[in-house]
Amino acid sequence: MSGRMVEVEAYIGETDRACHGRHGRTARNAAMFGKPGVAYVYFTYGLHWMFNIVTEREGFAAAILVRALEPVEGIDRMERHRPGRALSQLCSGPAKLAQALRIDKALNGVDLCARGADLWLEAGGPLASKHIGRGPRVGVDFAPEAWRAKPWRFFVKDSPFVSK
């Protein structure tokens, strides 16, 4: 299965009060403090898995949350994992895409740049900046205003596959 990333959010360092790294290194967020190019997958709200890509140097807690994909390959399998959903709703949210691609804790810590991994990244095509939208991150109302307001959500304008 594969998809084109059409929506992401940045979580940047221990000073970012919306970032899981804000309380320092813990067992859950350890992958965030590790090498870049690695998956950070965590469980939340009692039922949802979230897929992040670790960025920045080792020891600096930063990652990109992948919030939506445009389904490309293996759409029939994704539909089996999320029965009864329209194509545009298959991967239009962080927990939806994890369910569609069967991403869970087994993929936490995998090297997304390695050949032969169970999950990996490939280069996409070019995207002109005029097609890129940005705005505040979603679901971070718990963070202080200064951090809630950071325009660190990026998405493909006019894509029907983004989360909203």
Place this chain on the structure above:
DNA sequence: CTCGTGATTGACT
């Protein structure tokens, strides 16, 4: 709008 759902966590003893 409301509610499910349970691992993780910081605040305690």
Place this chain on the structure above:
DNA sequence: GTCAATCACGAGC
């Protein structure tokens, strides 16, 4: 060690 609150969401009304 214990404990209750919290939470980078989604589905259904």
